[in-house]
Amino acid sequence: MNKREGISRRATLRGAMLVAISSIPTKFSKQAADAATTNVIKLSKLPVGGTYSFTTVKQGIPAILFRTKAGVFAYSMICTHQGCTVAYNKSAKKLQCPCHGAQFDPLKGAMPIKGPAETPLASIKVAIKGAWVVES
Numbered sequence: 001m002n003k004r005e006g007i008s009r010r011a012t013l014r015g016a017m018l019v020a021i022s023s024i025p026t027k028f029s030k031q032a033a034d035a036a037t038t039n040v041i042k043l044s045k046l047p048v049g050g051t052y053s054f055t056t057v058k059q060g061i062p063a064i065l066f067r068t069k070a071g072v073f074a075y076s077m078i079c080t081h082q083g084c085t086v087a088y089n090k091s092a093k094k095l096q097c098p099c100h101g102a103q104f105d106p107l108k109g110a111m112p113i114k115g116p117a118e119t120p121l122a123s124i125k126v127a128i129k130g131a132w133v134v135e136s
């Protein structure tokens with residue numbers, strides 16, 4: 001190996017190391033960011049029978065999370081009639097639209113139980129992951 005080959009080899013190795021080192025933090029920081037941004041609420045903050053309104057990270061839409069004995073589920077709060085934002089009436093246990101009066105049953109797949117809406121609210125995928133409810 002002459003002096004020129006040694007320098008070239010060192011430069012190649014240095015370049016490869018820089019690429020390897022620079023990719024590691026990016027990969028880990030992206031995973032950490034993904035995990036952090038999909039967290040909805042700590043499970044301990046949502047009792048069985050409780051609800052929690054949030055904005056989805058993936059779609060940026062208002063949503064409501066329910067926790068029952070069976071687990072967690074969530075729906076978009078955008079009415080399927082003309083797009084108003086529904087609200088949860090806890091005493092009636094219904095999602096109600098203030099614009100034209102549609103009602104949805106969250107315990108039956110958010111099916112419309114009163115018109116004019118004819119289709120259920122969109123389901124938002126959530127799951128329990130460790131101590132958190134996350135968008136999945």
Ligand code: FES
Binds near residue numbers: 079083084097098117
């Ligand atoms: S927009 Fe909800 S009932 Fe019309």
